[in-house]
Amino acid sequence: VAALPLLLHQYIVNQPHHPGVVSPDQQRHACAPQPGTSGAAARAPSTGKPSFTNAFDIRSVGCSGDPTMFEAFWRETGDAAELVIPGWQTMSYFSDVGNVCWFMEPLFDQQVRRLHRTVGNAAVDGYHVLVGTGSTQLFMAALYALSPADADQPTSVVSTAPYYSSYPAVTDFLRSGLFRWAGDANSFVGDSYIELVCSPNNPDGAIRDAVLSSGAGKAVHDLAYYWPQYTPITRRADHDIMLFTVSKSTGHAGTRIGWALVKDREVARRMTKFVELNTIGVSKDSQLRAAKVLGAVSDGYDVGGGGASRHRLFDFGRRKMVERWRMLREAAAASGAFSLPAETSGQCNFANETAANNPAFAWLRCDREDVEDCAGFLRGHKILTRSGNQFGADPRYVRVSMLDRDDAYDIFISRLASLK
Amino acid sequence: VAALPLLLHQYIVNQPHHPGVVSPDQQRHACAPQPGTSGAAARAPSTGKPSFTNAFDIRSVGCSGDPTMFEAFWRETGDAAELVIPGWQTMSYFSDVGNVCWFMEPLFDQQVRRLHRTVGNAAVDGYHVLVGTGSTQLFMAALYALSPADADQPTSVVSTAPYYSSYPAVTDFLRSGLFRWAGDANSFVGDSYIELVCSPNNPDGAIRDAVLSSGAGKAVHDLAYYWPQYTPITRRADHDIMLFTVSKSTGHAGTRIGWALVKDREVARRMTKFVELNTIGVSKDSQLRAAKVLGAVSDGYDVGGGGASRHRLFDFGRRKMVERWRMLREAAAASGAFSLPAETSGQCNFANETAANNPAFAWLRCDREDVEDCAGFLRGHKILTRSGNQFGADPRYVRVSMLDRDDAYDIFISRLASLK
Numbered sequence: 001v002a003a004l005p006l007l008l009h010q011y012i013v014n015q016p017h018h019p020g021v022v023s024p025d026q027q028r029h030a031c032a033p034q035p036g037t038s039g040a041a042a043r044a045p046s047t048g049k050p051s052f053t054n055a056f057d058i059r060s061v062g063c064s065g066d067p068t069m070f071e072a073f074w075r076e077t078g079d080a081a082e083l084v085i086p087g088w089q090t091m092s093y094f095s096d097v098g099n100v101c102w103f104m105e106p107l108f109d110q111q112v113r114r115l116h117r118t119v120g121n122a123a124v125d126g127y128h129v130l131v132g133t134g135s136t137q138l139f140m141a142a143l144y145a146l147s148p149a150d151a152d153q154p155t156s157v158v159s160t161a162p163y164y165s166s167y168p169a170v171t172d173f174l175r176s177g178l179f180r181w182a183g184d185a186n187s188f189v190g191d192s193y194i195e196l197v198c199s200p201n202n203p204d205g206a207i208r209d210a211v212l213s214s215g216a217g218k219a220v221h222d223l224a225y226y227w228p229q230y231t232p233i234t235r236r237a238d239h240d241i242m243l244f245t246v247s248k249s250t251g252h253a254g255t256r257i258g259w260a261l262v263k264d265r266e267v268a269r270r271m272t273k274f275v276e277l278n279t280i281g282v283s284k285d286s287q288l289r290a291a292k293v294l295g296a297v298s299d300g301y302d303v304g305g306g307g308a309s310r311h312r313l314f315d316f317g318r319r320k321m322v323e324r325w326r327m328l329r330e331a332a333a334a335s336g337a338f339s340l341p342a343e344t345s346g347q348c349n350f351a352n353e354t355a356a357n358n359p360a361f362a363w364l365r366c367d368r369e370d371v372e373d374c375a376g377f378l379r380g381h382k383i384l385t386r387s388g389n390q391f392g393a394d395p396r397y398v399r400v401s402m403l404d405r406d407d408a409y410d411i412f413i414s415r416l417a418s419l420k
Numbered sequence: 421v422a423a424l425p426l427l428l429h430q431y432i433v434n435q436p437h438h439p440g441v442v443s444p445d446q447q448r449h450a451c452a453p454q455p456g457t458s459g460a461a462a463r464a465p466s467t468g469k470p471s472f473t474n475a476f477d478i479r480s481v482g483c484s485g486d487p488t489m490f491e492a493f494w495r496e497t498g499d500a501a502e503l504v505i506p507g508w509q510t511m512s513y514f515s516d517v518g519n520v521c522w523f524m525e526p527l528f529d530q531q532v533r534r535l536h537r538t539v540g541n542a543a544v545d546g547y548h549v550l551v552g553t554g555s556t557q558l559f560m561a562a563l564y565a566l567s568p569a570d571a572d573q574p575t576s577v578v579s580t581a582p583y584y585s586s587y588p589a590v591t592d593f594l595r596s597g598l599f600r601w602a603g604d605a606n607s608f609v610g611d612s613y614i615e616l617v618c619s620p621n622n623p624d625g626a627i628r629d630a631v632l633s634s635g636a637g638k639a640v641h642d643l644a645y646y647w648p649q650y651t652p653i654t655r656r657a658d659h660d661i662m663l664f665t666v667s668k669s670t671g672h673a674g675t676r677i678g679w680a681l682v683k684d685r686e687v688a689r690r691m692t693k694f695v696e697l698n699t700i701g702v703s704k705d706s707q708l709r710a711a712k713v714l715g716a717v718s719d720g721y722d723v724g725g726g727g728a729s730r731h732r733l734f735d736f737g738r739r740k741m742v743e744r745w746r747m748l749r750e751a752a753a754a755s756g757a758f759s760l761p762a763e764t765s766g767q768c769n770f771a772n773e774t775a776a777n778n779p780a781f782a783w784l785r786c787d788r789e790d791v792e793d794c795a796g797f798l799r800g801h802k803i804l805t806r807s808g809n810q811f812g813a814d815p816r817y818v819r820v821s822m823l824d825r826d827d828a829y830d831i832f833i834s835r836l837a838s839l840k
Contacts, residue, residue, distance in 0.1 A: 043527070045509055045704070046512070046514070047512070067511070068511060075507075075508045081508075083504070083705075085504075085505075090465050090466055090467075091488060091490065091494070092486050092674055093486050094466070094469055095466040095468075133553050133699040134700050136697075136698070176594045177595030178594060253511060253512060253700075254515070255705055256700065256701060274593075277586075278556070279554050282553075283674075285503075288465055
C-alpha cells in the first residue's frame with residue numbers, strides 16, 4: 001500500500017525536446033515519457049520509463065516510487081526467478097477451495113510464510129494469508145472488513161501525519177458510506193476508528209506504533225517497508241492485520257501482488273469477500289510469479305537447505321540503500337539548502353548486526369527562507385517530488401523516491417548538490 | 421463482468437464422504453472441495469475444482485460459471501500460448517506512459533484490436549482500449565466514470581430483468597455515494613441513470629438493446645458473451661463503452677483480465693483513474709499472458725498471414741456448445757419437468773453461415789406445479805444452480821453453467837434427465 005506513486009498531480013514534465021501538446025493525464029503520469037514507443041507498434045513487453053543516456057539529459061528526475069532499482073539484481077539471478085506458464089494452466093477462478101482465501105495459489109501462501117520465517121519480520125503461525133492485487137486492494141479490503149455494515153455513520157479512518165498521501169485518496173474516492181477519511185490520528189476524538197500505521201513510515205521513514213487505543217478502534221499495520229534493505233528487523237511483528245507487497249520487498253511493482261497476514265478468521269473472510277466483489281480474485285499468473293520470486297529470495301539465504309546462493313536480495317538492497325543515503329546526505333551538505341531526518345539505527349535480528357534505517361523515500365526539507373513551496377522550487381530545477389501538503393504536512397517538505405534506477409538517481413543527486 | 425460465479429449464497433455442498441464441519445464460507449465457495457490439496461503442502465500450480473472420477477460420484481455439479489470447458493482446447497495447442505517471464509521483466513508500475521491507460525502493455529492493446537478485427541464483433545478504430553483486473557473492475561470503473569462527482573444523489577444503476585446477479589451486489593457493496601442500484605430498467609422513472617446492457621444476456625442468453633433513452637442517461641454494454649462460440653456475430657458493435665473478458669472469450673478466468681473499448685477520452689481517463697486508485701494498474705504478467713492467448717486465437721484464423729492453424733478456438737467452442745445444448749434439450753425433453761428458452765439463430769458474419777444462439781448459461785424453468793423453488797429442488801438432487809430471484813426473476817427459474825469440464829457436464833445432464 002505504501003507504494004502508490006501515481007497521485008502525482010503536482011508533477012509536471014518539462015520536455016523542450018519533445019514538443020507537441022501534452023494532455024493533463026500525460027502530464028500527470030509521464031514522469032519521463034518514452035517518445036515513439038506508445039501504442040500498437042510495440043513488439044515486446046514494456047520496460048517502464050526509459051533510461052537516462054547521459055548526465056546532461058534534460059528530462060526531470062525524482063518521480064514516483066517505482067522500485068526499478070531492483071531490476072539490476074534480478075538480471076543477475078538468471079533463470080532462478082523465471083516463470084513458464086503453459087496455455088492451459090490455472091484457467092479456473094478457483095485455486096484452493098478449502099482456504100478462506102479461495103482464489104489464492106497454495107504455492108504463493110507457502111512462499112509468503114517461508115520468507116517471513118527466513119527474515120523474521122512478521123509472525124505467520126496462526127495467521128491467515130490473503131492475496132490481493134497489490135496491497136492497495138487489501139488496504140481497501142481491510143477498511144471494508146473493519147467497518148460495521150450496520151453503522152449509521154461511516155467509520156473514521158485516521159493516520160498520524162505525515163501520512164501516506166494515498167490513504168485519504170483511496171479511502172474517499174468512491175464516497176463510501178462504510179468508511180471516511182478523518183485526517184491526523186493525533187487530533188482524532190472518538191472511540192470508533194480505523195488507524196493506519198505505516199512502519200517504516202511513508203513518507204518519512206519513521207518507525208511507528210499506533211497512537212490511538214480504544215476497545216472499539218482497530219488498527220491496520222502497513223509494513224510494506226519492513227524489510228532488511230530499508231530498516232533493521234528489530235522484532236517479529238504480530239499485529240492483527242499486516243500488509244505487505246512485492247513492489248517494495250522484491251521490486252516487482254508491475255506484478256501487482258500484495259498480501260495480508262490476518263489473525264481473525266471473520267476479518268479474513270470479509271476481506272476475501274471484498275476482493276471477490278471487486279475483482280473476483282487475483283491474477284494466478286502473478287501469484288505464481290510472486291511465489292517464484294519470493295522463493296528465489298528465500299533460496300538465497302537457505303543455508304540449512306544447502307540452497308544459499310551468491311544472489312542475496314537483501315544484501316544487494318541494503319548495499320544500494322546505504323550507498324544512496326550516503327550520496328544524498330553528502331549532496332544535501334554540499335548544497336546547504338536542505339535538511340534530512342537524522343539517521344537512526346538498531347540491532348537487526350536478520351543481519352545479526354547493527355544497521356541503519358535507510359528509508360525508501362527521502363523526506364527532504366528546504367531550509368531556504370525564500371522557499372515556501374519546496375516541490376515547486378525543485379520542479380523548477382527538474383527534480384520532481386511530492387509536496388509535503390499531500391501528506392498532511394508542511395509544503396517546505398517533499399518526498400523523493402530513493403528506488404529509481406542508478407542513472408536517474410545519479411542525476412537527481414548531482415542536481416540537488418548544485419542547488420544553493 | 422458477466423462472469424461472477426461466486427455470489428452463490430444458495431450453494432450448499434453435500435459431502436457425506438467428507439464429514440467434518442464445513443464453515444459458511446467453505447459452503448459458499450466449495451462447489452466441489454478438493455480434500456487434501458489445501459494449504460502450504462502444494463508443490464504445483466492449482467487446477468481449480470477436481471475432475472469427477474465416475475458417473476456415480478456423489479459430489480454436486482452445475483456450480484458456477486467457471487469456464488474450464490476450454491482447458492481441453494489449450495492443452496491441444498501446445499506451446500503456442502505458453503508464456504515465459506524472466507525474473508527482471510516488467511517490474512515497473514508503468515507500461516506505456518503516452519497512453520491514457522498508462523499501465524497497459526502495448527502488446528495487449530495490439531492483440532485486443534487484432535482479435536476484434538479478426539472476429540468483427542466490435543469496432544476498435546477510434547476507441548481507447550483499457551485493461552482491467554477482469555471486466556468486473558472495469559464495470560466498477562465505468563460506474564465511477566459515468567457518475568457526476570458533484571451530484572447530490574447517487575446515480576441510479578439499472579438493467580432489464582433478468583439481470584446478472586452481480587450487478588446489484590457489485591454496485592452496492594461499498595455503499596457508494598456516487599452510484600446506487602435501482603433495479604429493473606423497465607420500471608425505472610427518471611432522466612439520469614446508467615443502464616447496463618448485457619448481450620447475449622447473463623443469465624438467459626437473450627440478445628439485448630438498451631431500453632432507456634434520455635440525454636442524461638448513459639449505457640454500458642457488457643459484451644462478455646458476444647463471441648462466435650456463443651452466438652452469431654450479426655454486427656460490429658460500436659457502443660460508447662463495451663466490456664469484454666478473457667474469462668469467457670478464451671476461458672482464462674484465473675488470469676483476471678478484462679478490457680473496455682471506450683469512445684470518449686475523458687471517460688477513458690476517469691475509468692483509468694479508478695483502476696489507479698483501486699489497484700494501481702493491472703498485473704503485467706497476466707496482460708502479457710492474455711496478449712499471448714488472444715494472439716494464438718487470431719493466429720488460428722490468420723489465413724492471409726499464412727499462420728492459420730488447425731487449432732481454432734471458436735470452432736472448438738461452437739462445436740462444444742452445439743453439442744451441449746443438444747444434450748441439454750434432450751435431457752429436458754426426457755425429464756419433462758423443465759423448459760428452456762426457444763432456440764434462436766442468425767447469420768454469423770464471422771463463420772459466414774447461419775448459426776444458433778448457444779448461451780454460456782442455461783436459463784432453466786421448472787414446470788412442476790409443486791416446485792416453487794427450482795434451485796432448492798435441484799440442490800436436493802445434487803445439481804447446484806443460482807436461483808432466478810438472484811436475477812430479479814421468478815424462483816421457478818435457475819441459471820446453470822454450460823462451461824464446466826466434460827465429466828461434470830455429463831453428470832449434470834444424466835441427473836437432470838432422470839428428474840421427473
